[in-house]
Amino acid sequence: MDVIAPSRPHTRGTLVPMMSGTVLGALSIVGGLALAYVAFATPFLGLALPSGRPDPIQIAFGITIWAVALVAPAGFVLAGANRLARNLASARGRTPRRSMALKELGSLPDDFTVASGLTLADGRGVSELVIGPFGAAVIRELPPAAITRIQGDSWQVRGARGWISLENPLERATRDAERVRHWLTEDDDYLVKVYSAVVGPDAAIARTAACAVLAPDQLAAWITALPAQRGLTAGRHSRVLDLVRAAAR
Numbered sequence: 001m002d003v004i005a006p007s008r009p010h011t012r013g014t015l016v017p018m019m020s021g022t023v024l025g026a027l028s029i030v031g032g033l034a035l036a037y038v039a040f041a042t043p044f045l046g047l048a049l050p051s052g053r054p055d056p057i058q059i060a061f062g063i064t065i066w067a068v069a070l071v072a073p074a075g076f077v078l079a080g081a082n083r084l085a086r087n088l089a090s091a092r093g094r095t096p097r098r099s100m101a102l103k104e105l106g107s108l109p110d111d112f113t114v115a116s117g118l119t120l121a122d123g124r125g126v127s128e129l130v131i132g133p134f135g136a137a138v139i140r141e142l143p144p145a146a147i148t149r150i151q152g153d154s155w156q157v158r159g160a161r162g163w164i165s166l167e168n169p170l171e172r173a174t175r176d177a178e179r180v181r182h183w184l185t186e187d188d189d190y191l192v193k194v195y196s197a198v199v200g201p202d203a204a205i206a207r208t209a210a211c212a213v214l215a216p217d218q219l220a221a222w223i224t225a226l227p228a229q230r231g232l233t234a235g236r237h238s239r240v241l242d243l244v245r246a247a248a249r
Contacts, residue, residue, distance in 0.1 A: 003102070004115040004241075006248045025083035032076030039069035101128045101139045101199055104219045108132075112223065115244045120183050126176050131240055134226035135193035138180055139219070140173040142200025150205075169198050170211040177210070184243060190236055193229050197222065 038044050105114050105128075112132040119125050128139040142148075143166065147158040155166040177196035184192045197212040198205075199219050207213040214222055
């Protein structure tokens with residue numbers, strides 16, 4: 001199976017800021033712990049504080065010493081932890097997520113191609129597009145069941161402010177398939193068949209006439225069982241792949 005994905009520009013120099021941020025974060029945490037040790041586990045604080053009957057200036061100096069001893073260690077530790085957390089979030093953001101569909105389709109034969117994350121000419125994206133002897137198939141993942149519910153014909157997703165409306169994933173996949181069909185036929189009279197399916201652990205959702213509902217382990221078998229499209233010659237198949245590769249660029 002061949003995989004086509006949009007090329008992402010490589011930003012040079014991103015490793016150095018991340019490494020320096022990690023070092024600074026670690027040093028900040030170590031510095032905070034060292035300050036806490038010096039302040040509370042050694043006699044330094046007692047020696048630094050004025051003794052006897054201090055005057056107002058000495059009192060102010062003592063209060064400042066106590067404030068620094070109490071606040072500085074925690075401040076350094078929090079600042080370092082915050083920097084390390086930002087670096088971790090940045091590293092995760094640069095790591096491309098491999099979708100459930102792409103993982104399940106990894107066993108397809110060589111005459112199948114999966115295009116992931118395409119943006120069509122109309123500016124809207126298509127999550128996964130499978131090209132094979134059958135034509136093409138649009139695959140979308142269902143949202144997580146833990147934060148999704150269906151009220152009648154309405155889909156809802158739970159957000160920070162409660163339940164909000166969500167576009168029906170089956171209808172979205174069907175519309176995406178129609179968009180792909182028009183796109184592949186724009187410069188050719190030959191009509192490429194385009195199927196649609198949604199994939200998720202809850203396969204109990206009723207399928208529609210235009211969109212299949214599959215569990216992840218059913219996806220590859222469903223793709224390979226689609227009938228070969230008559231008239232989809234090697235030349236037409238190559239043209240479809242050329243269009244997909246051009247969209248990925």
